[in-house]
Amino acid sequence: MKEExxxxxxxxxxEEMVNIGAGNAAGALEDILKYRFDMVLPQIHVLPxxxxxxxxxxPSTSVVCVKMxxxxxxxxxxFFMVPYDQAQYVMELAQESIDQDQKxxxxxxxxxxxxxGNILAGVYLTAIHDFCKLNIYxxxxxxxxDMVQAVLDETVARLGVNAVMLVIIVNKFESTxxxxxxxxxxxxxxxxxxxxxxxxxxxxxxxxxSGR
Amino acid sequence: MADEKTMIIVGEGVVRxxxxxxxxxxxxxxxVVTLYDAKRCVGGLAHIMLPGNRRRTTTQVFSEKGxxxxxxxxxxxxxxxxxxxxxxxxxxxxxxxxxxxxxxxxAEHASxxxxxxxxxxxIIALLKEMVNKGAxxxxxxxxxxxxxxxxxxxxxxxxxxGGRNVKSIKQLLKIERIPIVGEDTxxxxxxxxxxxxxxxxxxxxxxxxxxxxx
Numbered sequence: 145m146k147e148e149x150x151x152x153x154x155x156x157x158x159e160e161m162v163n164i165g166a167g168n169a170a171g172a173l174e175d176i177l178k179y180r181f182d183m184v185l186p187q188i189h190v191l192p193x194x195x196x197x198x199x200x201x202x203p204s205t206s207v208v209c210v211k212m213x214x215x216x217x218x219x220x221x222x223f224f225m226v227p228y229d230q231a232q233y234v235m236e237l238a239q240e241s242i243d244q245d246q247k248x249x250x251x252x253x254x255x256x257x258x259x260x261g262n263i264l265a266g267v268y269l270t271a272i273h274d275f276c277k278l279n280i281y282x283x284x285x286x287x288x289x290d291m292v293q294a295v296l297d298e299t300v301a302r303l304g305v306n307a308v309m310l311v312i313i314v315n316k317f318e319s320t321x322x323x324x325x326x327x328x329x330x331x332x333x334x335x336x337x338x339x340x341x342x343x344x345x346x347x348x349x350x351x352x353x354s355g356r
Numbered sequence: 357m358a359d360e361k362t363m364i365i366v367g368e369g370v371v372r373x374x375x376x377x378x379x380x381x382x383x384x385x386x387x388v389v390t391l392y393d394a395k396r397c398v399g400g401l402a403h404i405m406l407p408g409n410r411r412r413t414t415t416q417v418f419s420e421k422g423x424x425x426x427x428x429x430x431x432x433x434x435x436x437x438x439x440x441x442x443x444x445x446x447x448x449x450x451x452x453x454x455x456x457x458x459x460x461x462x463a464e465h466a467s468x469x470x471x472x473x474x475x476x477x478x479i480i481a482l483l484k485e486m487v488n489k490g491a492x493x494x495x496x497x498x499x500x501x502x503x504x505x506x507x508x509x510x511x512x513x514x515x516x517x518g519g520r521n522v523k524s525i526k527q528l529l530k531i532e533r534i535p536i537v538g539e540d541t542x543x544x545x546x547x548x549x550x551x552x553x554x555x556x557x558x559x560x561x562x563x564x565x566x567x568x569x570x
Binding site: 194197202203204206211286287288289290291292293294295296297298300301302 | 366367381382383384385386405406504505506507508509516517518544545546547548563
């Protein structure tokens with residue numbers, strides 16, 4: 145199938161690009177959480193939108209999800225997702241690093257996740273800019289904690305019948321310390337129809353320029 | 357109850373006789389419509405994605421006049437932002453296994469038939485299927501669930517996909533004179549729906565919430 149060949153090439157370029165972003169992402173997360181992370185090489189999945197949940201697991205897996213729109217050279221939507229149990233761990237870490245005194249009661253603030261999503265999305269968009277000179281901005285993040293299929297529902301409905309592909313970048317952050325949990329972060333980029341070509345063309349161009 | 361449980365995914369619709377349990381998980385802006393004829397124990401469930409199919413590429417499925425012409429008239433005035441539903445077919449029927457080694461099987465292809473993607477075509481198709489399986493239209497009652505707005509991004513509920521889905525489904529059911537006897541729509545949370553065909557019960561569950569029967 146033509147689409148499969150397309151996506152293979154697409155994946156290849158994305159891997160190149162994401163390798164740049166991944167290191168920065170781990171660095172950024174270390175800065176926020178004041179915690180030493182080891183970066184495992186990110187995985188990339190290119191899927192049609194209605195299959196997106198399969199990377200994360202069951203359609204009813206609960207996740208904390210930050211949604212942003214991409215504007216600029218490539219338009220579309222962007223999601224940053226962390227499974228709910230791991231998100232709780234991230235929030236605990238964040239609270240420890242921000243202020244010990246604020247830790248009263250159990251109510252963990254989900255807005256921490258919004259901030260982390262915001263920063264990591266920015267990091268990846270910067271990597272895209274560095275690699276293929278595309279200016280993509282993201283809009284103000286909005287947050288939801290619910291089932292993965294439910295949060296993606298609206299996008300599948302709105303873009304699913306239009307979008308050719310969506311890109312999922314799975315970032316796994318592991319700690320060097322024994323007994324510490326790993327964090328899986330999912331970054332989902334869904335370019336609007338037509339824009340995946342913009343993304344791919346400039347990636348192809350960039351690769352040619354760098355002589356690889 | 358150890359009734360057989362059937363998962364209904366996005367854009368799918370099924371009609372069966374009891375005993376069976378239809379289950380749909382992860383409803384966000386999508387809406388589930390259940391139709392039930394209690395006298396004959398025939399029930400159907402459709403997992404609908406969008407309010408209307410503007411270009412109506414699926415006419416061959418219900419080429420008969422009557423219901424859909426009225427439905428068509430009613431929904432004609434509504435504008436939809438999906439410019440070309442026929443693209444859906446190429447996308448959805450393309451193998452969605454890239455990168456996961458998860459081959460889409462033939463059954464999946466069949467279930468992604470776009471009739472059940474859109475409220476207007478789905479309700480008519482579901483009704484016809486109900487009648488085919490022996491249900492009598494005056495005895496059919498409907499329950500709807502879903503149509504949430506997951507993100508507080510400033511968009512008005514009435515303009516969101518969920519809100520428009522619910523609105524158009526209610527309109528269509530009104531045209532078909534099918535009473536809505538249970539409803540759980542709106543809000544900002546996802547839902548799981550279980551439809552028990554032997555009793556006609558529809559149970560809606562949410563994350564961190566109580567199960568609710570509608």
